[in-house]
Amino acid sequence: xxxxxxxxxxxxxxxxxxxxxxxxxxxxxxxxxxxxxxxxxxxxxxxxxxxxxxxxxxxxxxxxxxxxxxxxxxxxxxxxxxxxxxxxxxxxxxxxxxxxxxxxxxxxxxxxxxxxxxxxxxxxxxxxxxxxxxxxxxxxxxxxxxxxxxxxxxxxxxxx
Numbered sequence: 018x019x020x021x022x023x024x025x026x027x028x029x030x031x032x033x034x035x036x037x038x039x040x041x042x043x044x045x046x047x048x049x050x051x052x053x054x055x056x057x058x059x060x061x062x063x064x065x066x067x068x069x070x071x072x073x074x075x076x077x078x079x080x081x082x083x084x085x086x087x088x089x090x091x092x093x094x095x096x097x098x099x100x101x102x103x104x105x106x107x108x109x110x111x112x113x114x115x116x117x118x119x120x121x122x123x124x125x126x127x128x129x130x131x132x133x134x135x136x137x138x139x140x141x142x143x144x145x146x147x148x149x150x151x152x153x154x155x156x157x158x159x160x161x162x163x164x165x166x167x168x169x170x171x172x173x174x175x176x177x
Contacts, residue, residue: 021085025050026094034081040074041065043081044091052093052121056150063149066122067091073129075122075148092121095128104128104166113162115153122149127163136167 018033025048034043039058044050044067053076056064060078067076068090076089095102104124107113114120123146130137130145137145142163143156151159 019082019085021082023081023084023086024088026089026091032081036080036082038081039077040067040069040079040081040084040089041076043084044076044089050091050093053091054118054121056118056122061150062119063122063126064119066125066149068125068129071132073126090125092124095124102128102166104131104163107162107166108159111158111162111165113155113159115151115155119149119151119153123151123159127159127166130163131167136169137163138169139164 019036020031020033022029022031025044030048032047034047041053041055044053045055053067054064055077056062058077060075063075065076066073069079069084070087095105101109104127108120108124113123126146126149127142130142134141139160142160146159
């Protein structure tokens with residue numbers, strides 16, 4: 018067992034963990050933060066994306082021991098005083114979800130994008146989210162949601 022100390026969504030936790038325990042499983046199974054979903058356990062889908070010291074990471078590809086001394090933010094830690102962030106509201110208002118399984122990872126990856134680029138173009142949103150899969154194919158509304166949160170609007174592509 019390895020002793021870790023990690024701050025998750027503003028609360029500090031100290032635990033003894035198996036060195037091979039994935040951060041995704043630590044968050045879900047040990048801390049009960051089930052908002053971080055596990056879609057593949059292979060880092061292909063991005064459903065488990067969290068912020069580790071401010072940067073988006075796929076928590077199924079990070080060991081809990083690697084988070085020792087770090088700060089983790091999950092989708093559950095975004096709301097302040099029970100109020101959704103502009104990004105969370107935009108996902109709701111723009112129907113940026115269907116089944117909702119990919120939504121936590123999409124929101125966390127989009128949050129990272131908007132932190133670096135507060136007013137992205139549609140192609141920049143698509144590029145930033147390309148490591149996150151939506152099996153319901155709700156990408157257009159997801160892009161709309163991110164753009165709405167940034168204050169931009171998606172210009173519909175017209176085909177002849």
